[in-house]
Amino acid sequence: MKLMSNSLIVLGLSLGMMAFTAPVMAQDEASTLDELLQQVREARTEADRRYREREQRFIEQRDQQEDRLQEARDRHAEEEERQERLSEAFEDNEQELSELNDRLQVRMGNLGELFGVVRQVSGDAQGIVRNSIVSAQFPDRGDTVARLSEARALPSIDQLEQLWFLFQEEMTESGKVVRYPTSIVRADGTREDVDVVRVGVFNTIYDDLFLRYLPETGQLVELGRQPAGRYRNMASGLYNAEEGTINSMAVDPSRGSLLALLIQTPSLGERIQDGGVPGYIILALGLIGVLLVIERLIFLTLAGQRIKAQIGAGKPNPNNALGRVMGAYAENKDDDVETLELKIDEAILKETPALEARLGAIKIIAAVAPLLGLLGTVIGMIRTFQMITLFGAGDPQLMADGISQALMTTAMGLSVAIPLVLLHAVVAAQSKRLVQILEEQSTGIIATHADKLK
Structure with a gap:
């Protein structure tokens, strides 16, 4: 009987020990039943203490959660009030923006028409500048009109002044006979650095040879077929003339079209x-x-x-x-x-x-x-x-x-x-x-x- 009682006690203690936490398991094994009982008591006391601490922390956290919940509710109420204020401000701003847009459209009526005219004029000017022989002397001068012709916003004062300057430059250069150094492409395909004479916006000559401007490459090319001898004599006389003298010269008011037809005339x-x-x-x-x-x-x-x-x-x-x-x-x-x-x-x-x-x-x-x-x-x-x-x-x-x-x-x-x-x-x-x-x-x-x- 005593042996059975001891076995039951050991079994109960073993089952009791399974309910305890790791610190109990971490203790040294008891050598007697009294030591084992003492360890179980201590473990139980420790577990009760832990349970109470946990319960206390839970109660404290519960109180804190209630406080946090109240704070969240207060913050939510404040945000709702703020949302109402922002919604009212947004509606007011939308109304004000609509009124400002109406005023802007009224005040931009003439400027909108100006924008359309500037784009149209810039598109026309782009073709003129691109095909003008003046561009051989002043390359990249068509970038301004290219940007204006593709712009989607109102041009600035500086851009309008550049467009005006471009037209003024074209008109001014059309009345000048200018000699300047440049590179030309000869009829055999070779490139040569020479001084050419530009007669307004009509002709460009080198000695007694007429040159053609290629807008695609920006180069002056010698015509493979030159006009009649009397035109070449005029060109030679002008090219070799001294500054200030008056010489006769045939000009092409069509900017190359008449010259192209002239050189196609059979000899x-x-x-x-x-x-x-x-x-x-x-x-x-x-x-x-x-x-x-x-x-x-x-x-x-x-x-x-x-x-x-x-x-x-x-x-x-x-x-x-x-x-x-x-x-x-x-x-x-x-x-x-x-x-x-x-x-x-x-x-x-x-x-x-x-x-x-x-x-x-x-x-x-x-x-x-x-x-x-x-x-x-x-x-x-x-x-x-x-x-x-x-x-x-x-x-x-x-x-x-x-x-x-x-x-x-x-x-x-x-x-x-x-x-x-x-x-x-x-x-x-x-x-x-x-x-x-x-x-x-x-x-x-x-x-x-x-x-x-x-």
Whole structure:
């Protein structure tokens, strides 16, 4: 029984010890039941003390939680009051802001219109400045108008002054002839540092060469094809002129458009090439006709001078037509009038072919030239219709070759025929006048001889 009681006591104590905290477990193991009982008592006393401390802390924390809850409720009430005040202030500010916006719109009425005008003018000015040759001398001057054209707010006074200055600069530079150093791109692609002369906003030249401004790269480029020689002579005279002198210069008021059209104008050699084979034949005939006219003019002029000299002289001179006619009279002066008249007419007939020589050839060339021009026109139109048949009429450049030949041969034929017709008339009139002089003088000789026979 005692052993069982001891076992029950040990079991109870073990179960009791399981309910205690770690400090109890941390104690040394008891060697007797009394020590174990004493340890259990101490552990229980310690646990009661801890429980009371916890309970006291809980009560204190509960009181503190009530205080904190009350403080939170008070703070919540204050925040609600503050929210009401802020809501009222927000509504008042919204109303005031609306009133201020209305007043701002009223006062900004003209400024809003100004904003639109400034953006529009800046957009127009941006294109002008970008393509102006003045920008080659003053690069990056278009940044101001670029910003104004893209701005979404009212421009400042400084920006408006910059825009005004830009327009004033463009107007001022348009009336100046300025020499300044810069880099140009030659026709072969090489870059060279030279002094160029800018004529207002119209042309830029280097020596006798015209330059073109490329807005994309901001560079001055030598034109691959220059205008006619007289324009280049003007450019050279201005480039080499001394300061203060006055020189004539051709300007392009369209800022490059007229110059681009001018350099595209075909030269005389290119126009002749457009005429093709009929054109070369026409020019060859025209050259032959001109040479014949020159030869006839020289011959008839010299012959007319000798005849005039013979009229004043009494003795016949065989170096001229009238002298040879008078020589025929001297050889047959003893014959009767009719025979003498026949002899003199024969002498005049001998002189007439020399005075009228090659006039028929000139007349034929003048008649054939427009016919060759018409032939070239027909050939050119045939080529044009062949191009239309092959490629259609959508691309005018394909038909330009045939049309150019058709027009140029006609123009060349008329250009040769018209002067030759006029020159033939002049030469024929001069020849006829000399023949008429011979006939008049021969008639006078015969009349004098008839008087002597009476």
